[in-house]
Amino acid sequence: MKERIAKILDGAKSIACFFHKNPDGDAVGSALAVKNFYGDKVTVYSPSKVPEVYEFLPGVEEIVVYPDFSEVAPSEVFLVLDCADERRVPSFDKSRADVVVNIDHHETNTLFGDVNLVEADRASTSEIVFDVLKLAKGGSITREVAECVYTGLYTDTGGFKFSNTSKQAFEVAAELVDLGVEPSKIATYVYESYPFRRMRLLALSLATLELHLGGRVSSMYVTRKMFEETSSYPEDTEDFVNYTRSIKGVEVGIFLRELSGGGVKVSLRSKSQVNVAEIASSFGGGGHFNAAGCEMDCSVEEAKHLLIEAVSRVLA
Numbered sequence: 001m002k003e004r005i006a007k008i009l010d011g012a013k014s015i016a017c018f019f020h021k022n023p024d025g026d027a028v029g030s031a032l033a034v035k036n037f038y039g040d041k042v043t044v045y046s047p048s049k050v051p052e053v054y055e056f057l058p059g060v061e062e063i064v065v066y067p068d069f070s071e072v073a074p075s076e077v078f079l080v081l082d083c084a085d086e087r088r089v090p091s092f093d094k095s096r097a098d099v100v101v102n103i104d105h106h107e108t109n110t111l112f113g114d115v116n117l118v119e120a121d122r123a124s125t126s127e128i129v130f131d132v133l134k135l136a137k138g139g140s141i142t143r144e145v146a147e148c149v150y151t152g153l154y155t156d157t158g159g160f161k162f163s164n165t166s167k168q169a170f171e172v173a174a175e176l177v178d179l180g181v182e183p184s185k186i187a188t189y190v191y192e193s194y195p196f197r198r199m200r201l202l203a204l205s206l207a208t209l210e211l212h213l214g215g216r217v218s219s220m221y222v223t224r225k226m227f228e229e230t231s232s233y234p235e236d237t238e239d240f241v242n243y244t245r246s247i248k249g250v251e252v253g254i255f256l257r258e259l260s261g262g263g264v265k266v267s268l269r270s271k272s273q274v275n276v277a278e279i280a281s282s283f284g285g286g287g288h289f290n291a292a293g294c295e296m297d298c299s300v301e302e303a304k305h306l307l308i309e310a311v312s313r314v315l316a
């Protein structure tokens with residue numbers, strides 16, 4: 001399959017890369033790896049603003065942010081990255097491409113592409129893309145390509161901390177270091193370059209931290225008012241959810257963010273045995289065993305209540 005995809009990408013005159021809204025390091029990293037490999041024949045489309053934290057990635061300035069899919073030019077190949085479902089790409093229209101290639105690492109992937117490469121045991125989409133690019137002939141694996149892949153792998157493992165941090169993840173990382181990646185440089189960009197407003201927002205959010213179900217569940221949230229008070233943006237809450245899981249004895253962490261148009265964006269994390277992807281999908285979302293999310297059309301308090309109830313049914 002990887003050889004086949006490498007051939008498709010090599011042979012295409014135009015490739016459009018897509019990823020999900022609220023893009024993370026793996027989404028942006030995997031797409032920019034392809035862009036840096038093939039150059040001009042690749043256009044990377046983002047459905048929402050790329051978070052400031054990824055502005056260090058080579059080629060990021062060429063990402064096209066589109067409010068509407070009708071602004072996407074028809075292309076030979078639509079390459080959809082890090083999306084379990086084509087609905088993750090707003091108003092995705094596959095009829096505008098000759099072939100849709102789907103590369104992902106979510107277990108819940110619906111295999112929506114004409115060609116599907118889904119490896120759920122991999123820590124990141126970026127490293128699967130790296131496998132493909134190593135087989136491709138239409139470009140070269142430069143340090144820039146390696147930095148993009150590394151950033152995807154590094155962020156999706158939470159800095160080589162999460163349960164997806166496998167031997168293979170370290171082997172890929174070692175290969176990328178051989179190609180010129182400096183881990184401390186990427187670490188500084190990703191986890192030590194926060195805008196001050198983010199820390200003020202975090203302070204407000206941490207004040208909402210609570211324990212539930214005898215300390216096995218924790219929750220915290222951010223309201224629209226907190227964003228206003230600190231002049232912050234939704235992207236500033238990236239990784240806040242990890243504070244909920246970082247407490248001793250907590251098995252499931254819940255982070256809630258009030259949406260500007262009403263409703264709540266939910267992130268769920270678990271330490272080990274609880275499958276939060278299942279809980280998220282019961283509310284119309286999805287994700288991985290230990291990291292998942294959904295959107296709920298209610299208040300923060302109601303969402304919190306419903307989620308704690310759902311978690312209590314799973315925690316024996």
Ligand SMILES: [Mn+2]
Pocket residue numbers: 026027082105123124125156
């Ligand atoms: Mn990913």
